[in-house]
Amino acid sequence: MTKHEIADVLNEIALLLELKGENPFKIRAYQSGARVIESLEQPELERLLAANELLTVKGIGEALAKKIAELHTTGKLEFLEKLRATIAPGLVELLQIPGVGPKKIKVLHEQLGVVDIASLAAACADGRVAALAGFGAKTQEKIVAGIKNREAYGRRHLWWEAWQVAQPIVAGLRALPQVKRAEAAGSLRRGLETVGDLDFIVSATEIEPVVSWFVGLSDVQEVTARGETKTSVRFVTGLQADLRLVPDEQFIFALHHFTGSKDHNVQMRQRALARGLTLSEWGLEPVTAATSESSASPSSSLTAAAGAGEAAAPRARRPKRAGAPADAASGDPARGSVATEADLFARLGLHFIPPELREGMGEIEAAEHGELPTLVDLPDLRGTFHCHTTASDGRNTLAEMATAAASAGWEYLGIADHSKSSFQANGLTEQRLLEQVEAIRVFNASGRCRTHVFAGTECDILPDGRLDFDEALLRKLDYVVASVHSTFALDEAAMTARIIRAIEHPCTTMLGHLTGRLLLRRDGYRVDAGKIIDAAIAHGVIIEINAAPKRLDMDWRHWRKATARGLLTSINPDAHETAELAYVRAGINTARKGWLTKAQVFNTRSLAEVKAAFLARRRAG
DNA sequence: GCCGTTTTCGGCCCGACTGTTTTCAGTCG
Missing domain, CATH: 3.20.20.140 (Metal-dependent hydrolases)
Structure with missing residues (x-):
């Protein structure tokens, strides 16, 4: 079995476990296992299997190693066969519908007997979905639209075509008098061969004129979200674009956050945590009782929580926003001196990592040791x-x-x-x-x-x-x-x-x-x-x-x-x-x-x- | 399911937005 086939199996297991409502960390373990296998060369994988050394690969533990070995020798996996048997095959495709995830699918399946897109469409048609607890008219409406448009919505776009769309938008944003800085982030900035959607990061003195300009672009077919910091639109081509507005002192953190792949960001955050810092799109701050409270188990830091609880509850998770007083840059050494992405990397002991390398495929280790190449341009x-x-x-x-x-x-x-x-x-x-x-x-x-x-x-x-x-x-x-x-x-x-x-x-x-x-x-x-x-x-x-x-x-x-x-x-x-x-x-x-x-x-x-x-x-x- | 110069058990990245609630769950990136 090739590494691609093995990775496909691991990803399928992750998908099925997701539908079963399994522990999200177990699901992540299968997904990261799939990525690790993909990153090996086929002969190297063969060698590891032959030498029974799969366990030496980071991200592969006892359970995955056993399953991979079984796949490799028999071409089949009993665990997967059994897992498949417990899930209606049509449920997997429901994940393609925007706004529908594993939890909703579980409810739809158990309470309405939904088994595929057709039965879900039928349930929407006679209003049974809207009547479910936790659902409503709007949810049902979105599902109906999602089913109708899933082909266009689910489509990825060639990098080149996305770039043609994005360039004039970035130029237009920069030309607005309220805008200080604007960049396209996401997989477009990473130079990935195909792009799912566009991400524009903008710092501005005023929010409303920028958002109005953005939703008023001529090819906008639908505004799918309009919040305090994020606005999303869908163009007539099906391409989706997010506009994220941040205060200028947080621009770099947002740009970095929305440029890196999931893996890159996870690794960067883990690196920050190892240094007593917490990294997010809002900034880099020392880990405090307030920041750890949200993720720590209820038993930890009881005394600190009692003190921080009443005053910090709304602020701790949502630190600063566009238009808020610019107290962020002043006096806070963890944030104040980060003016460029190079500063951000330096803060974590890393050389600058070009956007194209931010895939979580060894670039952080190389940046730590000063081993990143000078890339061709x-x-x-x-x-x-x-x-x-x-x-x-x-x-x-x-x-x-x-x-x-x-x-x-x-x-x-x-x-x-x-x-x-x-x-x-x-x-x-x-x-x-x-x-x-x-x-x-x-x-x-x-x-x-x-x-x-x-x-x-x-x-x-x-x-x-x-x-x-x-x-x-x-x-x-x-x-x-x-x-x-x-x-x-x-x-x-x-x-x-x-x-x-x-x-x-x-x-x-x-x-x-x-x-x-x-x-x-x-x-x-x-x-x-x-x-x-x-x-x-x-x-x-x-x-x-x-x-x-x-x-x-x-x-x-x-x-x-x-x-x-x-x-x-x-x-x-x-x-x-x-x-x-x-x-x-x-x-x-x-x-x-x-x-x-x-x-x-x-x-x-x-x-x-x-x-x-x-x-x-x-x-x- | 994986992992470990603070742990072999108890963690596992972080926050926005929507819709449905009346404080939060689910989804998304």
């Missing part, structure tokens, strides 16, 4: 490869693409049109490719454009692993991107062997989109990424980060380990028109999330260095 790029022209399925000519690259300030641009087997993309025949190579030589010689153009191909990897052009022709090119575009249905072993054969070809410079996935639309073909990475390293082949927002392939989760072993990447936009050259911005997200430095990205090299590398490779081949 957009200005480091000096050119790119894997771009198409009208010769195959692009929409701009060679000259137009080169001119656009020059406008971006790039020293070079690699053209890689499709090869002949990609009929659907108007792939080039041998003859047309030779004509294109000649056209590129002429173009470079003309001096029309200060950006040098490299002649390449995006050469199909045929089903048996051969390349679509013969070696003699490929040797006439500057470089070759080898990609799979057909026969996706091979099993993992066959697909892996196919790609490795292409990597072993002496003319292959780069491997295109490793898995062929289309985000939110189709999974990639199954490959053993570890084996392919090893082969690429052994043969000096680059694996691209295909920066097309719908691909972002190879996935960022592989890169940290891959580059530690010596893999090189190139951030390639797979541009089919001039505007799409900007996709490298999305590829930079992937690279940064993969902890990559400038040195690990081939297209940060100068024109002379790239020419030399291509020349050396041809000689070696």
